[in-house]
Amino acid sequence: MVGAPGAGKGTQAQILASRLGIPHVASGELFRAAVQSGTELGETVRGFLDQGALVPDKVAIAVVLERLREPDAAGGAILDGFPRTRPQAQALDVALARGGQRVAQALYVGVREAELRRRLSGRWLCRANGHSYHAIDRPPRRPGICDLDGSPLYQRPDDRPETVQARLAAQLPPMYEVVDYYTERGILTAVDGEGPVAEVTDALMRAVALPIR
Numbered sequence: 716m717v718g719a720p721g722a723g724k725g726t727q728a729q730i731l732a733s734r735l736g737i738p739h740v741a742s743g744e745l746f747r748a749a750v751q752s753g754t755e756l757g758e759t760v761r762g763f764l765d766q767g768a769l770v771p772d773k774v775a776i777a778v779v780l781e782r783l784r785e786p787d788a789a790g791g792a793i794l795d796g797f798p799r800t801r802p803q804a805q806a807l808d809v810a811l812a813r814g815g816q817r818v819a820q821a822l823y824v825g826v827r828e829a830e831l832r833r834r835l836s837g838r839w840l841c842r843a844n845g846h847s848y849h850a851i852d853r854p855p856r857r858p859g860i861c862d863l864d865g866s867p868l869y870q871r872p873d874d875r876p877e878t879v880q881a882r883l884a885a886q887l888p889p890m891y892e893v894v895d896y897y898t899e900r901g902i903l904t905a906v907d908g909e910g911p912v913a914e915v916t917d918a919l920m921r922a923v924a925l926p927i928r
């Protein structure tokens with residue numbers, strides 16, 4: 716699954732995985748799980764995360780491949796959050812091919828940049844319990860106050876407009892390269908990610924061309 720932050724890719728990946736009965740393999744969670752596993756590979760990952768460094772492609776691919784070797788992934792898996800760059804996509808193909816595997820399909824959840832900015836920069840959380848609101852899509856009844864527990868709402872630094880702009884500027888160009896890479900390979904299907912969640916899911920399921928369970 717390929718998509719920008721705010722495109723709803725993670726949500727859709729989870730839904731699809733459960734509909735298709737295959738694991739949802741999210742790279743962020745994988746790295747955390749690898750660290751907790753205490754394996755040699757996990758210790759390598761810990762070293763990079765502890766330094767606040769990016770996990771190098773080779774290590775990231777090793778972690779992904781290790782996960783794909785588990786029995787529940789024998790019938791396939793949905794990768795979410797990886798690859799993030801063209802070199803990662805190329806390296807993943809090479810690594811999978813060694814085991815006679817391949818990326819069968821790339822699903823791109825497309826959302827316009829203005830809509831991504833709107834979605835990402837409108838999020839507010841409550842201090843007490845982290846209840847989530849959106850300035851436009853899901854405003855609280857009283858401005859700045861949580862409906863459920865009356866605690867004040869705040870905006871995470873990540874969700875502030877200037878940070879959102881910087882994140883998108885950093886993440887979109889490599890993502891578009893990944894989209895181009897899979898397009899060139901003839902395996903990319905783009906789906907409009909701006910509709911309601913259920914509609915996006917239906918479009919993705921049609922794209923996967925497998926029966927809905």
Ligand SMILES: [Zn+2]
Pocket residue numbers: 841842843844845846861862863864865866
């Ligand atoms: Zn609350």
